Amino acid sequence: MASFHQSVGALRNAFLEELKEAIHSKDVENLKVKYLGKKGPIQALMVSLKNIDASERPKFGKEINDLKEELISHCDHSLARMKGDEQNIRLQGEWIDITLPGRKGKVGRLHPITQVMNRIVDILVGMGFSVQLGPDVDTDYYNFGGLNFALDHPARDAQDTFYLYTERDAKNDDSEDRSNRGIMADLLLRTHTSNVQVHAMEKHAPPIRIIAPGRCFRNEDISARSHVFFHQVEGVYIDKGVTFRDLFATMDEFLGKLLGGKVETRYRPSYFPFVEPGLEVDVRCISCDGEGCRICKETGWLEVLGAGMVHPNVLKMGKIDPEVYSGYAWGMGIERLTMLLYDIRDIRLFTENDIRFLAQF
Numbered sequence: 001m002a003s004f005h006q007s008v009g010a011l012r013n014a015f016l017e018e019l020k021e022a023i024h025s026k027d028v029e030n031l032k033v034k035y036l037g038k039k040g041p042i043q044a045l046m047v048s049l050k051n052i053d054a055s056e057r058p059k060f061g062k063e064i065n066d067l068k069e070e071l072i073s074h075c076d077h078s079l080a081r082m083k084g085d086e087q088n089i090r091l092q093g094e095w096i097d098i099t100l101p102g103r104k105g106k107v108g109r110l111h112p113i114t115q116v117m118n119r120i121v122d123i124l125v126g127m128g129f130s131v132q133l134g135p136d137v138d139t140d141y142y143n144f145g146g147l148n149f150a151l152d153h154p155a156r157d158a159q160d161t162f163y164l165y166t167e168r169d170a171k172n173d174d175s176e177d178r179s180n181r182g183i184m185a186d187l188l189l190r191t192h193t194s195n196v197q198v199h200a201m202e203k204h205a206p207p208i209r210i211i212a213p214g215r216c217f218r219n220e221d222i223s224a225r226s227h228v229f230f231h232q233v234e235g236v237y238i239d240k241g242v243t244f245r246d247l248f249a250t251m252d253e254f255l256g257k258l259l260g261g262k263v264e265t266r267y268r269p270s271y272f273p274f275v276e277p278g279l280e281v282d283v284r285c286i287s288c289d290g291e292g293c294r295i296c297k298e299t300g301w302l303e304v305l306g307a308g309m310v311h312p313n314v315l316k317m318g319k320i321d322p323e324v325y326s327g328y329a330w331g332m333g334i335e336r337l338t339m340l341l342y343d344i345r346d347i348r349l350f351t352e353n354d355i356r357f358l359a360q361f
C-alpha cells in the first residue's frame with residue numbers, strides 16, 4: 001500500500017506549504033477547518049481505510065492518526081504565536097498616556113437652601129433640640145387658630161394663604177363675615193412651619209425642645225424679594241421656668257455658631273400673634289461689620305429672625321398650663337438667610353435650576 005503512504009506524505013507537504021503562507025491567526029483557523037474538518041482530506045483518508053486489506057488497516061489507521069496529531073500540533077503552535085503577536089499589536093494601538101491630566105467627572109451637590117438648612121439643623125441638634133416634621137397641608141386650626149391668630153387676622157386672608165378647601169366654598173356661602181365660616185375644617189398649604197408647634201404640644205407633655213425645618217407657601221406676587229414657596233426653620237422650647245434670658249442665650253449661641261465667631265445681636269420689640277412679648281432679632285452686618293453697605297441697606301444691621309415667649313393662649317390651646325410652664329419660640333426664613341450669607345440678590349434664582357448658579361455652592 002505504498003500509494004496510501006504516499007498520499008499521507010503529500011497531504012502533510014501540502015498542509016505545511018499552506019501553513020507557511022498563513023499570515024493571520026484567522027488563516028490558520030481556516031486551514032485547520034480545511035484539513036481536519038468533517039469534509040477535509042484527513043477524514044476522507046479515514047473513510048478510504050475500508051478499501052484496504054483488514055490486516056493492514058491498524059497500521060495505516062495509526063499513520064493517519066499520527067498525521068492528524070501532527071497537523072493539530074502545527075496549527076496550535078502557529079495560533080499561539082500569532083495571537084500573541086496580534087495582541088501586542090492591538091495593545092500598542094491602545095497605548096494610554098498616563099501622564100495626561102485626568103478628566104474630572106461632574107459631581108452633583110446639595111441645593112444651597114438644603115446646605116444652609118442642614119447647617120442650621122446640625123447646630124441646633126448639637127444644642128439639644130430634636131427635629132420634628134409637620135405636614136405641608138394642614139387645617140386652619142394648626143396653621144392659625146391654635147397659634148392665637150384671631151378670626152379676622154389679616155394673615156388668614158386668601159390673598160396670603162393658599163386654601164385647598166373651605167367650608168364656605170362647600171356651603172356656597174359668599175358672605176364676607178368670617179365668623180360664619182367653619183374655619184377649623186378649612187384645609188390650606190401652611191404659611192409657616194409654626195404649625196408643628198401645635199402638633200407637638202398635642203402629642204407631647206413638656207419639656208418640649210424641638211425644631212421644625214420645612215417648606216411654606218404664601219400667595220404672594222413673585223419678585224426678587226418674595227416667592228410663593230420658601231423654607232423656614234422653627235424652634236420651640238417649653239418647660240418649667242423658661243425665661244427671656246434663655247431665649248437670648250440660645251439665640252446668641254446659635255447665631256454665633258451659624259455666622260462664625262462673635263456676632264453682635266440686637267433685640268427689637270415686635271408683634272406675632274403666637275408670642276408675647278414678640279421680638280425681632282438683628283445681627284451686626286456680616287458684610288460691612290456695621291459700617292453700612294448695600295446688603296444691610298446702610299443700617300449696619302441685618303434682620304435674621306423673629307422670636308418671642310410662647311403666648312399663654314397658645315399654651316392653653318395645647319393643653320399646657322401657662323401658670324406652670326413657659327417657653328420661647330423662634331423662626332427664620334432660610335431663603336433670606338442664604339441670600340444674606342452668599343450675597344444673592346434674587347430669590348427666584350433658588351427655583352430656576354440654572355446649573356451655573358447652583359454649581360457655585
Ligand SMILES: [Zn+2]
Pocket residue numbers: 285286287288289290291292293294295296297298300301
Ligand atoms: Zn452692611
